[in-house]
Amino acid sequence: MNQPTPSSLLACLQAEIDAVRRFTQLLQEEAQSLTEPAAFEALNEITERKNQLAEELAGLGGQRNTLLGRMGLDSDHAGGQAAAAADPALAPVWQALLQAVAQARELNQRNGILLETHLRHVQHSLDALRALTGQASLYDAQGRARRVSPGKAIAAG
Template sequence: MSLVESLQTCMKQEDVLITEFSAILEEETEVLVGQGSVEALHEITERKRGVAQQLVDLSQTRDNLLAEIGLPAGHAGTEQASVQYPQLSGVWQALLSKSASANEINMRNGALIDVHLRYTQQSLDALRNVGVGSASTYTARGRGASAAPGRKPIVAG
């Protein structure tokens, strides 16, 4: 197999992985917008991390192949290779398109996570500030603190 064929094979493998990565990101979106569990999000994050590492490894392989051909690493070298070797152009364009799409989904998920974090932080702040300057709503044991003396609790403890 020639270096150019090896480069093409590597890029096709990257294409398959970026498609898988995008599918995982879409699953992550569903969990973030729906009633997904923390366990589901954790499992998705682990899968995402594994595929991302495989993409990094393939990118390094691509850079090594580019160097053997005498081209610079990264995007610039791959651009040059796709011009010099037209058989690489189609897979390179597909890879660029799918990578851009995955980046958009990832940015959207990041924004969703940011909203969840801000909501959680505001909720925690509100709970912490309830007792400041007034009677607390709950005691340290989670019971209502503002009940009038002599009143019975709704739920027996």
């Protein structure tokens, strides 16, 4: 089996940076969808694309760690740091990867907060509807809408 070279690690890191940047772009699209009601429907498609990119990123990370291990380095962050310290060509690429990952992590955390806020709002709305209808649930166990018995009328006014 051939010993991997710093150039193969460099190519892997560059592919990983590209994937992280595409993931960050999706996170920005997701943030827009979470803050603009008209764009909220795009979340399903964005989530599907994010899941595909997350799988790609996991594969690239595994490939990077395998290369590091085959180069005699730790197969983790410390190994990446050691490779960057040993090869001046790798250092700026490794730093760019770390910066891209930090940005993606920050956006993902922010989006998680936005999504949690939306979920709380939806839950409060459902609770209010349940209270108005006197029903414990608006749907039966099979997920079908239940007929709501005539009860309290909602009046504006």
